[in-house]
Amino acid sequence: MMEIIDNSKSEYSDILSAVRAIKGAIIESRYVTAKLINKEIVTLYYNIGRFISIRSRLGHWGTNAISRLSLLLNQELPGLRGFSETNIKNMRIFFEEWRGVFENRQSPTADLAPVTDDDFERVVNRQLMTADLTPQELDDFFSVAFTHHREILRKTSSLEERLFYIQKCATEFWPVKRLQKALADGLVNTRNIASTNFHGCIDDELLRRRALQSFRDNYVFDFVELEDDEDLVDEKILEGEIVKNVKDFIMAFGQDFAYMGNQYRLNVEGQDYFIDLLFYHRSLRCLVAIELKRGSFKPPYAGQLNFYLGALDAYVKRPDENPSIGIILCREKSDKIVEFAFRNMTSPMGVATYTLRKELPEEYKDALPDPDDLKQLL
Numbered sequence: 001m002m003e004i005i006d007n008s009k010s011e012y013s014d015i016l017s018a019v020r021a022i023k024g025a026i027i028e029s030r031y032v033t034a035k036l037i038n039k040e041i042v043t044l045y046y047n048i049g050r051f052i053s054i055r056s057r058l059g060h061w062g063t064n065a066i067s068r069l070s071l072l073l074n075q076e077l078p079g080l081r082g083f084s085e086t087n088i089k090n091m092r093i094f095f096e097e098w099r100g101v102f103e104n105r106q107s108p109t110a111d112l113a114p115v116t117d118d119d120f121e122r123v124v125n126r127q128l129m130t131a132d133l134t135p136q137e138l139d140d141f142f143s144v145a146f147t148h149h150r151e152i153l154r155k156t157s158s159l160e161e162r163l164f165y166i167q168k169c170a171t172e173f174w175p176v177k178r179l180q181k182a183l184a185d186g187l188v189n190t191r192n193i194a195s196t197n198f199h200g201c202i203d204d205e206l207l208r209r210r211a212l213q214s215f216r217d218n219y220v221f222d223f224v225e226l227e228d229d230e231d232l233v234d235e236k237i238l239e240g241e242i243v244k245n246v247k248d249f250i251m252a253f254g255q256d257f258a259y260m261g262n263q264y265r266l267n268v269e270g271q272d273y274f275i276d277l278l279f280y281h282r283s284l285r286c287l288v289a290i291e292l293k294r295g296s297f298k299p300p301y302a303g304q305l306n307f308y309l310g311a312l313d314a315y316v317k318r319p320d321e322n323p324s325i326g327i328i329l330c331r332e333k334s335d336k337i338v339e340f341a342f343r344n345m346t347s348p349m350g351v352a353t354y355t356l357r358k359e360l361p362e363e364y365k366d367a368l369p370d371p372d373d374l375k376q377l378l
Contacts, residue, residue: 039142042149046102047126049095052088066092082146090150097153101132134206136283137163140170147176155183164188164213195335196350197342207322210284211348214256215327219354221249239263239276239292256282264289266311275308286322287312293330297351299341301328309347323347329354 052069055061070085133141144166152165165188169179195217202208221242239262242249257279264278277290289308293301305326312324326349338351 035143038145042142042144042146043126043128045091045146046095046098046128048088049091049093050099053092053095056092090146093153094146094149101159102128102130132206133163134210137167137206140167143170148174148179151176151179151183156188160209160212161188163209167213195333195338195342195352196348197345198348198350201346201348202323207284211325214281214284215253215350215352217352219253219329219352221354221356242277242292253279256284257288258282260287266308266315268311268315273308273311275312278312281325284322284325285320287317287324289324289326291326291328293328295331297328297330297333297338297341299337301330302338302341302345302349305349306345306347309349313347325349327352 052061052066056065066088067085070083070088073083074080130138140163148169149166152162152169156162156165165179165182168174168182168187174182196212196215198208198211202211242262258281260278260280262277264275266273266275275289276292279288279290280286281288289305289312291301291305291308305328309324309326317324324347326347328349328351330351330353333351333353342349
């Protein structure tokens with residue numbers, strides 16, 4: 001008697017797998033297509049802004065030219081969106097604010113020739129290239145919608161600030177309202193780490209800018225559960241909580257960190273030394289050593305970390321990777337003491353502070369009722 005094999009379950013499972021694979025491919029294709037379309041739009045708006053800036057700023061066009069241009073464009077293309085007089089002026093601002101990055105610093109007066117179809121074709125097909133941005137920064141630039149660029153230009157002035165918000169919009173998919181709130185709150189001022197020697201120890205400008213953007217001045221470890229005040233000052237217990245919740249720690253630090261281990265062993269001339277936490281940063285392409293300290297920053301911490309970083313570069317770092325970076329996490333710090341401690345250090349390092357969930361920021365303490373009063377209300 002032949003055995004009858006029921007393939008229905010196997011077939012259904014296979015179909016489900018195919019659905020998941022096809023769904024993933026469709027979503028990825030839509031995302032890639034959206035990025036390509038956005039790149040074309042951003043490039044087009046920049047080039048139109050360039051074209052209009054040259055003619056309006058240098059006196060080739062009169063004061064009402066942009067208004068007439070917008071009117072005629074909308075007559076030629078009924079239903080056209082994005083080419084109001086205001087938005088065309090925004091394109092001009094977009095070009096003028098970014099020309100220092102994308103232009104060759106030469107005056108573009110040669111483009112003042114009469115407007116022809118060939119001129120416009122040359123303008124809109126001009127690709128944006130620069131050596132002033134990393135490939136990732138350029139990709140982020142093209143991934144951000146023009147409305148986001150417009151908001152960023154309104155509220156920021158430096159390249160570092162602008163790249164910070166562009167990177168946040170590109171990687172965290174911020175809507176315009178989220179960006180506006182971050183700009184109003186001055187998020188960039190709380191993000192970048194202040195106490196570093198990066199300017200003296202990282203020669204490459206792009207790498208230095210990335211490093212400054214990759215670390216905060218203060219971290220809130222709201223995932224740490226500690227029993228009493230004694231625990232608050234115990235480095236080993238804090239380290240244990242971080243290791244136990246390493247995913248939350250990485251989320252607090254940033255998406256590009258990959259965990260390599262705690263109490264990472266270094267053997268130098270037969271003696272063992274241990275780094276509290278070791279990570280690898282994908283964008284910076286370097287090892288990141290983190291030392292946890294239970295109190296205020298002290299100058300000897302810098303020498304210890306400098307030694308660890310030198311050993312990492314000698315024994316662990318790969319030839320194609322950048323020099324290791326170290327971060328000292330402590331409860332409090334004085335920027336002046338950090339400055340003096342770092343003055344003769346040769347490895348890039350920084351100091352940041354940390355707070356725990358059970359600690360309430362000073363600005364909120366007076367705004368909340370006393371705990372005893374709360375108990376009476378409950």
